Amino acid sequence: MTTTELAQTCVTLPQQTIPWTLTAVAPIHHGSGTAGNTALLRTQEIVLPDGTQTAVPFVSGNSIRHAIRDALAWRLVRTLGVAEGGLTKGAVDLLWSGGALTKTGSQVELDQARRWTELVPALGLLGYSAQSDIVTGALRADNLNLICVENRWRLPAYLAEHPHAGLPAGRFRGEVFGTRHDVAGTGVDILVASGMVQPTSTQMIYEHQVLLPGAALWGGLYLDAATPTAQDALHAALTDITAAGTVQVGAKRSAGFGTCLATFPAGGIDPAAAARHTAHLQAHGDAILAAIGEATA
Amino acid sequence: MSTSTDTPPDLSDADLADLAVDVLDAVLSSASTDVIGVSHWWDRATSALVSAAAAGTYWPRVMSTLAAKLQIDTYGERDSRALLALGARLSDPAVLGRWSYIAQRDAPYIVAMCRIRRADRTATRTAATKKDAG
Numbered sequence: 001m002t003t004t005e006l007a008q009t010c011v012t013l014p015q016q017t018i019p020w021t022l023t024a025v026a027p028i029h030h031g032s033g034t035a036g037n038t039a040l041l042r043t044q045e046i047v048l049p050d051g052t053q054t055a056v057p058f059v060s061g062n063s064i065r066h067a068i069r070d071a072l073a074w075r076l077v078r079t080l081g082v083a084e085g086g087l088t089k090g091a092v093d094l095l096w097s098g099g100a101l102t103k104t105g106s107q108v109e110l111d112q113a114r115r116w117t118e119l120v121p122a123l124g125l126l127g128y129s130a131q132s133d134i135v136t137g138a139l140r141a142d143n144l145n146l147i148c149v150e151n152r153w154r155l156p157a158y159l160a161e162h163p164h165a166g167l168p169a170g171r172f173r174g175e176v177f178g179t180r181h182d183v184a185g186t187g188v189d190i191l192v193a194s195g196m197v198q199p200t201s202t203q204m205i206y207e208h209q210v211l212l213p214g215a216a217l218w219g220g221l222y223l224d225a226a227t228p229t230a231q232d233a234l235h236a237a238l239t240d241i242t243a244a245g246t247v248q249v250g251a252k253r254s255a256g257f258g259t260c261l262a263t264f265p266a267g268g269i270d271p272a273a274a275a276r277h278t279a280h281l282q283a284h285g286d287a288i289l290a291a292i293g294e295a296t297a
Numbered sequence: 298m299s300t301s302t303d304t305p306p307d308l309s310d311a312d313l314a315d316l317a318v319d320v321l322d323a324v325l326s327s328a329s330t331d332v333i334g335v336s337h338w339w340d341r342a343t344s345a346l347v348s349a350a351a352a353g354t355y356w357p358r359v360m361s362t363l364a365a366k367l368q369i370d371t372y373g374e375r376d377s378r379a380l381l382a383l384g385a386r387l388s389d390p391a392v393l394g395r396w397s398y399i400a401q402r403d404a405p406y407i408v409a410m411c412r413i414r415r416a417d418r419t420a421t422r423t424a425a426t427k428k429d430a431g
Contacts, residue, residue, distance in 0.1 A: 035404065036337065036344025038366075041351070045402075054398045168394060170354035175362075207344075209351060 016223040016231065018238075018268065019156065022144060022247065022260035024217075027176050027210035029257050030059045030250040041173065041209035044143070049153050056150050056169045057211055059249050061141035061219065065126060067249070068139070070096060071240040072122035072233055079281040080289065090296030098128045099295065105132035112294075119284055119291045121233035121277065125226065130295035138226035139234060142219035144249065146172060146211065156218065158265055164216055172215035177207045178255070208252065217260075229280055235273030242269070308392060310399055316383060317400040317407045320363075321346055322414060323379040328367040341367060343408045346400055353397030356384040 032042035043055040073095035077087070093099055113135050117124030127137030145151050147162050148169040155165055164172070182203035183189075211217075221238075223231060241247050248258040281288065308316070325342060333341050345366035349359045360380055364372065372380065387393045400407060 034344075035347045036340035036342075038344040038348055040347065043401075052395065054394065055401060168354045168390075170352055170394075170397060173351050175348055207348075209348065 013225040013227065014223075016226065017266070018221040018234075018264060019158070019218070019266050020221065020268070021147075021159070021216060021218045021263045021265065022249065023263075024211055024213050024215045024260050025246065026213055026259040027174070027208075027257050028059065028215070028250045028260070029208045029210050029252050030057070030063065031208075037205065038175065038207040038209060041211065044145075046150065048150065054150050054169075056148060057146050057173065059144040059217060061143045063249065064141045064144065064219070064221075065139065067241050067247075068141070068234065068237040069098065069122060069126050071237040072125070075236060075240060075278070076120070076122065076281055076288070079278055080285045082289075088293075088296060091292045094128060094130060094292060094296050095122065098126060099130045101129050101132060101134065102296075103132040109133070116291045116295055118227065118229060119288050121227075121229040121280065122237075123295075124230040125233045125237075128295070131297075138223050138230050140222040140224065142221070144217035144219040147216045147218060148172060159218055162216065172212050173209065174212045175207050175209055177205050180204050180206065208257075210257070229277070232270075232273040232277040232280070235270040236277035238269045239271075239274040308386075308395075310395075313392075313396045313399045314403055314407055314410075316386060316396060317346065317350075317403075318410045318414065320380065320383050320400075321407060321411045323376045323383065324360075324363045324367060324369070324372075325411070325415065327364075327369045327372045327376045329369075332368045339408060339412060342411070343404050346407060347404050350397040350400035350404075353393055353400070354390070356387060356393060359393075359397075360384070 029039065030042045031039045033040050041057045042060065044058045045053060045055050047053055076082075076095065087095075090099070090102070113133060116128075116130070117135065123135070123137070125137050125139050127135050127139075129135075145154070146169055147155065147159060147164040148171070149166050150169050152160075152165050155162070159165065180203060182201045184201055184203075221234065223234065226234070242262050245261075246259045247262045249260060250258040252258065321342060324345070328342075330338060345363050348366050349362035352362050353359050360372075363369070387396050
């Protein structure tokens, strides 16, 4: 593609904004260290319009990007029928974590980068590091911010009248506890080697700060000059991560946390994009795997 | 808005941190080392302060969260009166919101100051007891 042709193509690439709102139907824990036996909720310090400071919980845009990257990686390997042991560690890192720099140098091989990002849409969508290049993706993902009075000054207009917009963030925070169960003193003791003194119990209670079910968060996904394949990739990923009718964010998802209802006030997901994305993967399977191999060689 | 005021606040950030030390001191006086143990006493105090402050939209909830986190079934009478008085100073939602923010943000400092205060008080009492005995 010549520079002129590329410029013409770029002119046709639209900017796309996908606002979304998530309402927790299970507690959300997005962690940031501990205090004692309590895992703390991640918070963002903000300055209010009157100059005072406060801190509000949020879910990072980085974790949303990871959810999208994870969905696209699984869709790729499933569509291409990648067998157990079929990927190098570098390939797995590229697909699930965005790769790593493995060579020195400062020259970006544009043609090669364009070919990889077009063949592997997730790379064009989310960006990646490979060989000596760091390539920016087309997607920008907002943090998911809590709808609360402290955030009222930055709420989008469509949420200005949300019933939570006048309530303090603390109203949506709580704690839940879990127990690591120690089977000592139960019938399982019969399996423990004889002659051994039972050590101190390992039973313990742990606690997590959470956003309570019912809390609502908002954010946005933005595409800058995304190619059609990258646009389809985003919509395919959103299709996958909302396939159950809910979306999961934050940590402890395997233990009942993080489930949210997602709404897309501006229309949301293109229902045909996932099929187009899959068709692209099927049509270029060998070339895709070869490109991944090149990028991680 | 719960964490801002239109007029300059009467209580400075340092005042609010001192109030948090007072609160924690009173709460710990109702807690028991037999229940939560000596080795995790200050970890648990930090955790309780941070958790209670995070829930800090309503003083009764702050006090109740502190009690739950430190396994206090009932506050002693003297500590209850102290906490009631402290809560009165934090009755304005905007002030309570600022207190909550500072108590979370500066929890390690607040716990350290409380620890020093309680250690000094114990030392003073011990010295007085020895003096009386002598």
